[in-house]
Amino acid sequence: MARNKFSSGTLFLMDGMEYVIIRKEKQDIIVDLIQYKQRKTYSIFELEVAFYEERLTFKDTGERANQIKMDLEFSEDEETEINMKLEVLHPVIKGYFHKIKLDDYLKTLKDEKNIVVSKASFYNWKKLWEQYGDARYLLKRKPGPNKRRTLGEVIESLERIMGEKLYTGEEIRYRDIHRMYKGGINEINETRDEDDKAIIRSVQTIWRIVKEKRDYYRQQAAREGAVAAKLERDGSKPMVEKPTRPLERVELDWTPIDLFMVDPKTMDRKKAWLVYAIDVFSGNPLGFYITFEAPDSFAIRQCLLHCFLPKVYLKKLYPDVINEWTAYGIPKELVIDNASSNNSYNIEDICENFGIDLLFPEVSAGHKKGTVERGQKTFNDIVHTLKGTTFSNIYKRKMYDSKGKACITLQAFYYIAHIIFVDLISHNWSHSRIGGTPHQIWERAFAEDPSLIKELPFTKKEIKLALCGGSKKRKIQSEGVTLSETWFWSEELMQLKNKMKQEGDEDLEVLVRFDFADVKKVYVQNPYDYSYIEAEIDPNRINEYEKHYDLEPSLPIPYQQIKAICLSEGRKRRKFDDTHIIQAIDNIQSVVKQQDKDKRRGYTQTLQEEASIIEGLALGAYDYAMLGAPEEPETFHYVGQLTEDELKVKRGNKAKVTNEPKETKNGQESTVVGTPKVNVEQMEIVHNDAQRRQDNDDDLPTYETSMLA
DSSP: OOOBOSOTTOEEEETTEEEEEEEEETTEEEEEETTTTEEEEEEHHHHHHHHHTTOEEEOOTTSOGGGSOSSSOOOHHHHHHHHHHHHHTHHHHHTOGGGSOHHHHHHHHHHHHOOOOOHHHHHHHHHHHHHHOOGGGGSOOOOOOOOOOOOHHHHHHHHHHIIIIITSSSOOOHHHHHHHHHHHHHHHHHTSOGGGOOOOOOHHHHHHHHHHHSOHHHHHHHHHOHHHHHHHHHOOOOOOSOOSSTTSOEEEEEEEEEEEEEOTTTSSEEEEEEEEEEETTTOOEEEEEEESSOOOHHHHHHHHHHHHSOOTTHHHHOTTOOSOOOOOOOOSEEEEOOOTTTSSHHHHHHHHHTTOEEEOOOTTOGGGGHHHHHHHHHHHHHHTTSTTBOOSSHHHHTTOOHHHHOOOBHHHHHHHHHHIIIIIIITSOOTTSSSSOHHHHHHHHHHHOTTOOOOBOSOHHHHHHHHOOEEEEEOOBTTBEEETTEEEEOHHHHHHHHHHHHTTOTTOOEEEEEETTEEEEEEEEOTTTOOEEEEEEOHHHHHHHHHHHOOOTTSOOOHHHHHHHHHHHHHHHHHSOOTHHHHHHHHHHHHHHHHHHHHHTTSHHHHHHHHHHHHHHHHOOOOHHHHTOOSOTTOEEEEEEOOHHHHHHHHHHHHSOOOOOEEOTTSOEEOOOOOOOOOHHHHHHHHHHHHHHHHHOTTSOOEEEEEEO
8 A cells, every 4th residue: 555645745636636735834734736826725634534535636656556456466476576575675664774785685685585686676666665655566567458450451341341230130140240351351452462462360350359349339229229228238227662652553452342232144132343453652542343253354454444544434424423533544563462363364464565563462461462452441341331231241240131131233333332432532531641631642742743644545445445354256237236135336337347248258257345344335346457446335225224224324334234134134035925826826827727628629618608707797687596585586585683572472463464444644544555464384484494593503683584575
């Protein structure tokens, strides 16, 4: 990683304008706007914010920044080359170059280590190291693209053939294109002298030229339509001695957090790990990382990434944090635990490339990194006041239900951790130091010593790619690339997909790098020049996370969070009872078999059913059997609930049929239609039937059935 300072003579681009630093006055930087020759003043914080927001990039006067690998994935040959050059530059890196005689030193390298280096090469490497401070810049420059030497008449002939045959929609073999090209060249050669005849290129050369020169969008539009071609092109959018200055010695360690949190990976209660780095001189927290997985080299890289970047996001993402967090930078020495996860070439390579001295204390020598261990204890003492705490041991926990009280998720704990580190540690009085709070000690050191300057790479993207721990292989699709069923898309990514399609590499998996602490943005490696393309998370998916999982879109989204949601949705799908799908498919097949059988009979059954349905619709009526009417359609039954005594009295009255005249209110007689005599035996049968039904179910009431003319 290149090192740049806000010092005199430094060139940088901010908001599309080029500036040069004239001088530094305390916390202000005096700059000249080169294009308009205007002098301006910015505070260091304003420039740090611009760098964090990726509006500020340092200008590479050596023009090597775009010719190095952005990440730290080196081949064996590249690692050998870097290690050899670092070995040669050891006096320069360690600061004793002025004490040696170069001729004697180079002769010693040749005799003892068989490394042959000229003076010119040594000084070139020395200049690169002093300018950039990054071992990647010592690698040889990337070779540029080879220029095609094909004659213009060949290109012209192929463009004519492609215009006539390639964009019509019909299939054409590329060997046929070569035959057409060869025929055209032969016609041209017939009119030329022997010395002036054009050379016929091979099939492979013509194939490469066609892939390079063809308009793939136009070809797809002719074959599949403009909509499908546009979708294909654009994608679907939707430290041993006490240090004397800050960053001279930094200690890093990890510890279990004494708290049960809701694990977003399994939705169970689980304890997480804290990876924590602290500046020994001031006691100021430098960075941290929280994970539910056992800490490894990736977790250490994530913590270092947080250490190296300015914390200008604080007020925007965590407004409840009262104070500011100004500590960041690249340490001179890094002390980490002597554990197997730390003894990896990955960590050693990172420290070597950044010029950091990596120190491993002896086993069981925690006192040699006591600053970070004491800081971890301070952190956990504050955690013991939260719901779901496990305390430091079972004796202090006693009968406290830690799992039952747990309610804090990973995203919420990141918020709490920032409040702890900034307000309760950085801006709180330290009893182990004299001179104020860790923040005051840090700021006073920079104010009193102008030579202390915080260093930054050319871009934020550069350092994120070097340190972010996430790495996956994915295919680029129309929706972009996916991580845990979450899509990431950008226009530049779609352009890379189209290029890979033209080159025939559409099935090639590309490297996707991402920050475990925040996956709102990922970086996709271009397989042709090894640069990285940014792709952002689908905003519709963030809205779904907010709606169904109470995820706060304004805060960083940890990778474990979206992975947990993916696993949760998978569990829901597995638990869903979809056995009825088989029955539905069997029912469909049953209908198909019945239709196949009826087909051999001339669809007689289908035609009969259709005729019956049409007849019923035309008549608009149904017979009495379908309606469940009584056997004698001229008789209507009226059902009314009666007690048994009332039924007997009613039955006796009905046995007597009268036909007496009835007077109206005005005294005149009126004729009353008499009811016919009722067959007593028939009534008894009806009564016995009702009685039997009542005996079968005592809850049923007694009903009377009347027969009316």
